[in-house]
Amino acid sequence: MTEWTTSARKELDRYFSQVRYELEGSGADATEVLDDLRRHIDEEVAAAKLHAVTEDGVRRILSRIGPVALAERSAGTEEVETAGNGGNGKHGVTAARQSTSQWPVLARQGAGDVPTAPDPPDEAIDTEEFANTNPVRSTEASGRKRPVAPPGVGFVIFGVILPSLTIGVELVTRMCTAVFFDPLPTFWHLLLSVLVPISNGMLAWAMACGRRDCLDVGMERLAGSSWLEKRSTMRSKQLRMNST
Amino acid sequence: MADFFDNWTVQVRKGLLELCILNALAERERYGYELVKTLVAIPGLEVTEGTLYPLLSRLRVQGLITSRLEESSEGPARKYYALSKDGKKIARLMNDYMDTLNEGAAVLRRKGEIL
Numbered sequence: 001m002t003e004w005t006t007s008a009r010k011e012l013d014r015y016f017s018q019v020r021y022e023l024e025g026s027g028a029d030a031t032e033v034l035d036d037l038r039r040h041i042d043e044e045v046a047a048a049k050l051h052a053v054t055e056d057g058v059r060r061i062l063s064r065i066g067p068v069a070l071a072e073r074s075a076g077t078e079e080v081e082t083a084g085n086g087g088n089g090k091h092g093v094t095a096a097r098q099s100t101s102q103w104p105v106l107a108r109q110g111a112g113d114v115p116t117a118p119d120p121p122d123e124a125i126d127t128e129e130f131a132n133t134n135p136v137r138s139t140e141a142s143g144r145k146r147p148v149a150p151p152g153v154g155f156v157i158f159g160v161i162l163p164s165l166t167i168g169v170e171l172v173t174r175m176c177t178a179v180f181f182d183p184l185p186t187f188w189h190l191l192l193s194v195l196v197p198i199s200n201g202m203l204a205w206a207m208a209c210g211r212r213d214c215l216d217v218g219m220e221r222l223a224g225s226s227w228l229e230k231r232s233t234m235r236s237k238q239l240r241m242n243s244t
Numbered sequence: 245m246a247d248f249f250d251n252w253t254v255q256v257r258k259g260l261l262e263l264c265i266l267n268a269l270a271e272r273e274r275y276g277y278e279l280v281k282t283l284v285a286i287p288g289l290e291v292t293e294g295t296l297y298p299l300l301s302r303l304r305v306q307g308l309i310t311s312r313l314e315e316s317s318e319g320p321a322r323k324y325y326a327l328s329k330d331g332k333k334i335a336r337l338m339n340d341y342m343d344t345l346n347e348g349a350a351v352l353r354r355k356g357e358i359l
Contacts, residue, residue: 028301036276036297039320043277046319066292 002045007055011062012041019068037065151204159200167193253288261291261299263342266327266335269309275322276300300325308334 004012016034023030044061045053167190170176176183184190261283268274268282280296283289303309308331316322327335 023298026298026302027305028298029305032301032304033297036300036323037293039323040277040280040293040297042320064293066294068294068298 002050002053004053005055008053008058011055011058015058015062022068033068037068040065151207155200156204160197160204163197163200164194167197257289257291260289261295262303263335263338264289265296265299265303266308266331266338269325269327270332270335273324273326275314275324277322279325303331307331 016037019034019037020030023033041058041061044064045057050057167184170183171190174182184193264283264286265279268279274282276297279300280293283291283296284293300309300311304311304325307328309325310328311323311325313321313323
């Protein structure tokens with residue numbers, strides 16, 4: 001019986017979370033792939049006759065497995081610049097990563113004096129059906145990860161500047177406290193409140209830099225903290241109203 | 245020059261990978277680990293396990309291959325993959341297509357006397 005250390009399990013869980021993200025929109029069943037990978041890793045462990053699986057051991061196995069879903073990403077999203085030359089047979093390929101589903105098309109397009117590739121025979125499966133069942137073509141349709149759009153001016157004004165100003169004004173003048181209720185009764189309320197402009201600011205920065213990994217990893221935690229602050233403030237407001 | 249060759253091989257490999265999977269399964273039913281190790285061992289294909297499992301899943305979702313789980317006395321349960329009827333059809337088409345392409349390319353190569 002092979003035993004897994006806690007850190008090994010954590011490492012594997014981290015990897016699986018990443019794989020699940022990578023497989024979004026790839027056309028593959030993420031749960032199935034994770035089960036397959038788990039089974040594969042178990043086979044690797046059994047083949048290596050390991051009695052205990054450590055974090056390093058997991059890393060070694062995972063490095064052999066390699067990045068998941070790399071094939072369809074590079075197949076579907078990288079651009080091929082083909083010089084439209086009316087069939088003189090020259091391709092100006094700068095980033096010559098091409099989808100597998102496009103190679104029959106490429107052969108026909110760039111043919112020139114080169115014999116063209118044959119169409120699939122009529123009797124088997126028609127072209128449309130072939131296209132619909134072609135795994136990589138369907139990936140292209142659904143598997144592309146949308147590029148990160150830069151943040152809009154409105155987002156920066158209302159998400160970063162305005163909340164910062166509001167907190168600043170309240171801290172200096174205590175306007176809301178005097179008229180209505182204290183929105184920042186403790187240091188912790190203040191800390192959670194400033195997470196709103198901070199998380200939005202980081203989001204804006206990540207969007208501006210095109211850092212999708214930043215967007216996915218930490219932002220939901222910050223957003224969750226901001227939500228906690230709102231909930232906490234609402235609760236203190238409710239308590240205050242109850243006491244009066 | 246090296247970049248051009250690398251990019252070209254990437255394109256060729258991507259198209260071939262699916263065909264290799266279908267051909268490997270056309271021979272006989274194989275379980276995942278065995279299939280993956282077979283394909284990983286093909287020189288020049290340069291594929292990793294990480295790229296194969298999503299591809300296998302996609303092929304299954306699209307009905308080109310089927311899978312079934314079977315308990316194994318040697319370790320974890322094994323998932324056996326086999327070609328479906330549509331998969332056989334597609335594999336035949338793809339192989340015919342590859343043969344035609346290869347023949348055309350070979351004719352040009354002979355005419356050009358590259359080697």
